[in-house]
Amino acid sequence: MxxxxxxxxxxxxxxxxxxxxxxxxxxxxxxxxxxxxxxxxxxxxxxxxxxxxxxxxxxxxxxxxxxxxxxxxxxxxxxxxxxxxxxxxxxxxxxxxxxxxxxxxxxxxxxxxxxxxxxxxxxxxxxxxxxxxxxxxxxxxKTPDAQAVIVDVAYESLTHREQEILRLLAKGQTAKEVANSLSISPKTVENHRINIMRKLELQRPMDLIRYAVRIGLIDVDQWKD
CATH class of the missing domain: 3.40.50.2300 (Response regulator)
Structure with missing residues (x-):
């Protein structure tokens, strides 16, 4: 045996x-x-x-x-x-x-x-x-370096700053909180959010969270159906 x-x-x-x-x-x-x-x-x-x-x-x-x-x-x-x-x-x-x-x-x-x-x-x-x-x-x-690679063409179309803001917004931070975290103005955050939604072809804030969960940016249990 x-x-x-x-x-x-x-x-x-x-x-x-x-x-x-x-x-x-x-x-x-x-x-x-x-x-x-x-x-x-x-x-x-x-x-x-x-x-x-x-x-x-x-x-x-x-x-x-x-x-x-x-x-x-x-x-x-x-x-x-x-x-x-x-x-x-x-x-x-x-x-x-x-x-x-x-x-x-x-x-x-x-x-x-x-x-x-x-x-x-x-x-x-x-x-x-x-x-x-x-x-x-x-x-x-397949990636040897220390940074996580998101395998998604739409995500890769975002600038580094847009990716950064997407991560924070998807975690539930308000535009003001994101602005404070990145030392930029809330208006700049809002402009980036609009560009992010346009590039990802998303319509609503909840769509952004769904997208972030789907590609693995945030915990699955941070968003439920």
Missing amino acids: TPKKTVLIVDDHPLYRIGLKAIIAQSPTFQVAGEAGDAEEGLQLAKALRPDLALVDISLPGQNGIDLVRSMKRALLGTRILVVSMHSRIDYITEAFQAGALGYMVKESAGEGLLKALEAVANGDFFLDSTVSREVVLGIV
Whole structure:
């Protein structure tokens, strides 16, 4: 009989760890080798257990999960890492993959998709949560630099300043708040907003938010149907 692949869970919520362990216990392929509630303990356990896979949350006490992924990859080349996080923002996803993770899953999807994600990562394949645009992720994986690439022709038609303003408006900031953040006037922000809407062929403010979610600029859970 083929031995089960070992999994280390690093998450600061005990109840969530219990849920992950319950899902993994149903699998004939994987078994939980250990669990940790913070990055320091997680790295120590990883070095001691040398697991086949690690499930790592981003929001951890002390060192964050992205830094933990980097540390694990330096210390344990054979351990394949799946990030499981409440965040679905493109910058988090970008950092996770560039740090060395092979997979990224949003926590609310883990119930149904965790074992599928583990299978993919165990096989050395990239795994992307289905709630995240696949085009966005392919752009991230293929890009070596530290900046996230948005794979969208319309977005690329915007100037750097327009892209900056789009990100802030999509996050819910008012024109005045954007102006304060960028040290420009509210009128300038409004002029840029009009140009952005025209270039993206959007009609309403809500369309702008929908667009930002679709291409991965902001968390999926910041906007609901």
